Amino acid sequence: MANEVTVPLLPCASIDDIAAFYEVLGFRTTYKQRKPNPYVALQREDLNLHFFEIAGFDPEQSYGSCLVLTSDIEGLHRAFAAGMRAAYGKVLVSGTPRMTRPRARKNYDGLGGFSVIDPGGNWIRVVRHASAPAEPATAPEGRLARALANAVVQADSRGDVRQAVRILDGALTHPRADDDPVTQVEVLIYRAELAMVLHDPETATDMLARAERVVLGEDEIERAAPAFENAAELAAALR
Template sequence: MPILPCPDIDEIVDFYRMLGFERTYRQTRPNPYVAVRRGGVELHFAGISGFDPEQSYGSCVIGVEDTAEVFEEFAAGMRAVHGKLLLSGIPRITRPRRRKNIGNASGFSVIDPGGNWIRIHQHMSTGAAPSDATDPLARTLENAVVFGDSRGDARHAAKILDGKLAKAGPATPPTVLAEALVYRAELAVRLDDPDHAEALLTRLRALDLTEAQRTSLTETLATAADLERDLRDIRGDRPV
């Protein structure tokens, strides 16, 4: 099992308790060390004085059957503590999406207070599937997800997506455009650009989607609703 770095073992324990883990071991001498467990998953951390989470290369992969279920459990814990999802900075969480760099299986990441990337992937035996992206925007969205969610480069993901969104026209499938707008809005939140995020969600609301298209976009539209709530929190104008 991995031994991941962190600047403060107690901060790490508090974070993982929020996600449903329990502490199974703790020591402060001769070196700070802690272990947490959730079901069959166990993570160990070494406390390093002065460690900078921004410079962490710590990472591990956890295989699960259903990434959406695990994400919702993590998200519920995060909202219970913080009142919202943490989407930017450290710590933060990404949402489950199919990723072409893991066989188009679903995955999301948790970046903990130590800057470690805990990558939650659907088991390849059940989740892998060939990509059906044929539209240029759909293919670019796949690439943007790899950069933004797997590599943590939200700025580059936004840049390549902006280029194709600017060229989207009547021939662009509305469902593809909706998915791209929502992901780009999430990237804007990560990049601390709430005005642009709101503009993208306004563009989303203006799409003339059929009922069947809305049904196929259930998760995407739910993400958009979450982002709108996050933006209200950012602006401090949560409805009473």
């Protein structure tokens, strides 16, 4: 058989909150009912997500999750980010809901991905479709790069932010002369992002300031540009 479609059915505390959030990301409501059970169906192009409401549901205890396979991770992230900026004045990087940035994940063959954590605590994991062209994955080189890769797996994939913090803090506590300065910037800015997830604005501010003080050469400034774009988003969220 062919042309089958699988649609995730995910829990939430309020279908109204879910619908409002996903409309910000460019979805539209295709079906909604209150009785006999609250239920909402949402669609954005070929992406379909359905939700059911549970009275007293705690999003922080949710195990709801699904994969979204796409050939354009960056484009989808930009579209979601634009919707957040228009609705909230910033990209949501802490609390629930929030969205992570596209990053290579060593537990997904080094290919990029990002996650949306919605108001129901569901993790919508956006990953590159296996058939989509991608740069060959390379193993992270250097102590800091390995620490960063491990931290991304813990926080962005497993949701264990505190373990990711322990990994990065251990790497940052023992700097070495041969540490790549661009990777140092990336680690500091990611550590700032994790601090915001943990509602620790003082640490986030400190990490962003430390990243600004890293001395970079001309070519290194160009390599670090994406990380500093993230830093600008974080700084805006802190204000």
